[in-house]
Amino acid sequence: MPSSQIFLSLYKVFGVEENMNSTSTHFVPPRRVGIYEPVHQFGMWGESFKSNIGNGNMNTPSHIIIPANNQKLDNNLSEETSHGTAGTPHMFDQEASTSRNPDKIQRRLAQNREAARKSRLRKKAYVQQLETSRLKLIQLEQELDRARQQGFYVGNGIETNSLGFSETMNPGIAAFEMEYGHWVEEQNRQICELRTVLHGHINDVELCLLVETAMKHYFELFKMKSTAAKADVFFVMSGMWKTSAERFFLWIGGFRPSDLLKVLLPHFDILTDQQILDVCNLRQSCQQAEDALSQGMEKLQHTLADCVAGGQLGGGSYIPQVNSAIDRLEALVSFVNQADHLRHETLQQMYRILTTRQAARGLLALGEYFQRLRALSSSWATRHREPT
Amino acid sequence: MDKVVRMSSEKGVVIFSKSSCCLSYAVQVLFQDLGVHPTIHEIDKDPECREIEKALMRLGCSTPVPAIFVGGKLIGSTNEVMSLHLSGSLVPLVKPFQANLC
Numbered sequence: 001m002p003s004s005q006i007f008l009s010l011y012k013v014f015g016v017e018e019n020m021n022s023t024s025t026h027f028v029p030p031r032r033v034g035i036y037e038p039v040h041q042f043g044m045w046g047e048s049f050k051s052n053i054g055n056g057n058m059n060t061p062s063h064i065i066i067p068a069n070n071q072k073l074d075n076n077l078s079e080e081t082s083h084g085t086a087g088t089p090h091m092f093d094q095e096a097s098t099s100r101n102p103d104k105i106q107r108r109l110a111q112n113r114e115a116a117r118k119s120r121l122r123k124k125a126y127v128q129q130l131e132t133s134r135l136k137l138i139q140l141e142q143e144l145d146r147a148r149q150q151g152f153y154v155g156n157g158i159e160t161n162s163l164g165f166s167e168t169m170n171p172g173i174a175a176f177e178m179e180y181g182h183w184v185e186e187q188n189r190q191i192c193e194l195r196t197v198l199h200g201h202i203n204d205v206e207l208c209l210l211v212e213t214a215m216k217h218y219f220e221l222f223k224m225k226s227t228a229a230k231a232d233v234f235f236v237m238s239g240m241w242k243t244s245a246e247r248f249f250l251w252i253g254g255f256r257p258s259d260l261l262k263v264l265l266p267h268f269d270i271l272t273d274q275q276i277l278d279v280c281n282l283r284q285s286c287q288q289a290e291d292a293l294s295q296g297m298e299k300l301q302h303t304l305a306d307c308v309a310g311g312q313l314g315g316g317s318y319i320p321q322v323n324s325a326i327d328r329l330e331a332l333v334s335f336v337n338q339a340d341h342l343r344h345e346t347l348q349q350m351y352r353i354l355t356t357r358q359a360a361r362g363l364l365a366l367g368e369y370f371q372r373l374r375a376l377s378s379s380w381a382t383r384h385r386e387p388t
Numbered sequence: 389m390d391k392v393v394r395m396s397s398e399k400g401v402v403i404f405s406k407s408s409c410c411l412s413y414a415v416q417v418l419f420q421d422l423g424v425h426p427t428i429h430e431i432d433k434d435p436e437c438r439e440i441e442k443a444l445m446r447l448g449c450s451t452p453v454p455a456i457f458v459g460g461k462l463i464g465s466t467n468e469v470m471s472l473h474l475s476g477s478l479v480p481l482v483k484p485f486q487a488n489l490c
């Protein structure tokens with residue numbers, strides 16, 4: 001349970017939200033809520049909280065949970081209200097005695113007021129503690145973001161936290177993630193449309209337009225990635241913006257061009273001899289280009305590793321090595337761009353070789369392939385969440 | 389620049405690169421895969437590196453390295469080579485310079 005959620009439950013437990021009229025489940029800072037509640041509710045604020053209020057350690061919030069045992073609370077109540085009187089008479093005895101003596105009633109009321117006052121003060125102090133801790137939590141989460149930005153692995157940085165703050169501090173990457181979300185939506189819409197028209201009747205001119213739109217949509221993604229790579233090349237390279245199954249097949253920040261051909265080609269049964277030859281040549285040249293880039297990437301990895309491991313390891317200094325590595329990382333941006341260029345050209349060549357109808361079927365097949373990968377990712381994720 | 393003209397006009401495939409440039413290495417690998425042994429000029433090892441860079445840019449290269457010349461003619465950089473290859477036009481271009489394997 002994330003720390004921020006613990007705060008939400010704690011606020012609920014202490015009745016801070018109860019005074020709100022709205023049905024909103026959003027956390028509301030206690031300042032806006034009437035903290036001062038009727039006296040009888042303060043029976044809950046027993047002695048058990050005294051020790052926890054002074055405790056500023058937010059790493060152990062579990063210590064601040066109210067004991068569910070009401071018996072304990074009643075005992076505390078009697079302890080509170082009998083403050084100052086000799087001994088600790090049983091509650092029922094006290095009630096019996098006050099009905100006969102008006103002075104005792106007054107004293108009882110004064111003690112109640114005092115207990116209530118102290119309880120309010122304790123509650124106020126405790127709520128203030130929670131507030132400070134909440135702010136500290138936000139701060140820590142932001143630091144965590146910064147650490148992620150710098151490449152330290154601290155888990156998946158895509159999801160927003162429960163307090164609604166954006167996870168990433170890099171505006172370029174935040175923009176890309178948002179745009180990519182829209183891109184996928186549009187992609188799904190186009191796939192639907194292609195499916196509909198291919199099962200129905202559509203003239204070649206209109207189909208051509210659909211195909212061109214779909215092609216441009218892929219090219220648009222490559223442009224987006226190029227901009228994102230300049231903002232944070234590691235982010236693009238990691239494929240964190242894709243689903244887990246897609247990431248499994250990742251090659252230099254995206255899908256393998258040769259995979260694209262492998263997915264598409266079985267769907268074209270009627271090809272002319274020229275088409276068969278062209279497709280054959282394309283497969284070969286695509287594979288060769290891919291291999292060349294892969295080997296270039298390997299060399300870059302070796303160079304980078306040598307760079308980082310350069311000089312003395314164990315001496316505690318690393319600034320010159322890190323700086324030198326940063327210089328080399330510019331090359332990574334070029335590789336991502338080059339890989340996307342290869343994807344672009346592969347799509348372009350397929351479009352040139354195929355007829356409009358074949359291209360439409362190909363784009364539909366490709367789109368559905370990626371949809372299946374995304375579906376696989378979510379199925380896999382929920383599979384793990386099911387109780388065994 | 390005379391030096392660049394001279395170097396680029398050498399027979400066969402000429403690649404201007406830098407020892408640190410991994411993309412140039414990728415291009416090299418591609419040509420080797422096609423049976424061609426390109427002549428590599430690592431300009432960072434040349435004292436006139438900056439002038440060579442400027443000359444290459446003036447000739448029309450978007451980036452100074454890698455710059456690929458085939459038969460004295462400028463092909464371009466990695467982008468152009470990849471596009472040519474995928475369209476099937478690169479192999480005919482380098483055919484005269486393919487090493488005889490027999």
